[in-house]
Amino acid sequence: MATYATDRLESYVDGNSVVVQGQTVTVFQLAAGAEFTVPDDIGFGTVDVLGGVTCIYSSIDGTGAARSVVTAYESGRGRVELGSSYVTGIKGFCPRLPIVTVVGQNTKATGLTFGMS
Numbered sequence: 621m622a623t624y625a626t627d628r629l630e631s632y633v634d635g636n637s638v639v640v641q642g643q644t645v646t647v648f649q650l651a652a653g654a655e656f657t658v659p660d661d662i663g664f665g666t667v668d669v670l671g672g673v674t675c676i677y678s679s680i681d682g683t684g685a686a687r688s689v690v691t692a693y694e695s696g697r698g699r700v701e702l703g704s705s706y707v708t709g710i711k712g713f714c715p716r717l718p719i720v721t722v723v724g725q726n727t728k729a730t731g732l733t734f735g736m737s
Contacts, residue, residue: 621652622650622651624648624649625646628642628644629642641684641685643685644686645681645690648677648678651674651676652674653673653699654672655671658671664708666707667700667704667705668705668706671700672699677695679695680692682694
């Protein structure tokens with residue numbers, strides 16, 4: 621998945637005859653990865669092992685007046701997910717076991733999700 625956005629403001633002269641400098645802000649992100657599901661019928665229900673790995677590249681840059689408030693940034697990071705879900709023979713009962721998400725590159729962030737439906 622790729623995302624690209626540019627916001628550009630041309631130079632102009634305001635009502636007080638002051639020249640306002642043009643500026644541009646550019647944001648780009650590219651993500652690639654793979655996810656998997658491994659189902660296993662255990663006789664009294666189904667267990668699915670879920671997981672995935674994603675590599676993410678991001679950059680942001682500003683020119684003109686935007687340069688004073690937008691710090692140029694370029695970096696990569698990774699994301700790893702691992703979890704499982706369990707479906708019993710009871711209709712509508714599906715406890716979802718922990719899904720752990722780890723995102724990192726100099727900073728570490730982890731998350732844990734529980735759910736039931």
